[in-house]
Amino acid sequence: MKLLKRTISILSATLLSVAISSAMATPFNSLAVVPQPQKTVEEFIVIYRNSEDEFDFNLDGVVDTIDAKCVLTRCSELVVGKNTSVVVVDEFESENGERLTFEFTDKMREKIDEFGDVDGDSLVSAIDAAYLLTAYYSDKEIGDVNTDGKLDARDASKMLTFYSANSVNIESDYVTEKNMEYLGDLNGDGKVDSADASFALVEYSKRATE
Ligand SMILES: [Ca+2]
Ligand SMILES: [Ca+2]
Ligand SMILES: [Ca+2]
Numbered sequence: 001m002k003l004l005k006r007t008i009s010i011l012s013a014t015l016l017s018v019a020i021s022s023a024m025a026t027p028f029n030s031l032a033v034v035p036q037p038q039k040t041v042e043e044f045i046v047i048y049r050n051s052e053d054e055f056d057f058n059l060d061g062v063v064d065t066i067d068a069k070c071v072l073t074r075c076s077e078l079v080v081g082k083n084t085s086v087v088v089v090d091e092f093e094s095e096n097g098e099r100l101t102f103e104f105t106d107k108m109r110e111k112i113d114e115f116g117d118v119d120g121d122s123l124v125s126a127i128d129a130a131y132l133l134t135a136y137y138s139d140k141e142i143g144d145v146n147t148d149g150k151l152d153a154r155d156a157s158k159m160l161t162f163y164s165a166n167s168v169n170i171e172s173d174y175v176t177e178k179n180m181e182y183l184g185d186l187n188g189d190g191k192v193d194s195a196d197a198s199f200a201l202v203e204y205s206k207r208a209t210e
Helices: 002-025 028-033 041-049 065-080 106-115 126-137 153-167 174-183 194-209
Strands: 086-089 100-103
Touching: 041 126, 065 086, 065 106, 065 126, 065 174, 126 174, 153 174, 153 194
Parallel strands: none
Antiparallel strands: 086 100
């Protein structure tokens, strides 16, 4: 529950920044018609937990962060007015550290157009992707950044890789940023760095000797 509260407060901050940036990008005269979400993230988490496969947007039989990535992809298609042929998953998101790529098909687009507006504001937007990611990470353990159900050296190494990339200004994609934001900041100082990786290793060895 504590984790849930924390992730929700992170999401509120994210939503605020999304709202501010979209308000800034919106001409003044259209501000009055900005649609409002019909569901809170807490309400959506309940729906997400009870869902079967309606949020499996890449149609691989699993509901995970890649589906949020599909929503983001669809959202940028709608903004730019041009289709994306291949989705590239950030290497930090995958278990083996490789980039997964897949063809973005019309079937996926149709499914997103039907079920992708998860907050009910009539738009498929980055907020929907944020809802999906919050729901996905809400029952994961802080520190288990690769979400395999255990906290171990692989998580520490993933944090370090992320930290190194960040420190030389290699941008990670949105899903990876959220992954680290929700699960990587073990000491709660607002950033993911080698201190969190050491923390993960200490916790791991403590558990290993218990
Ligand atoms: Ca999926
Ligand atoms: Ca929406
Ligand atoms: Ca793990």
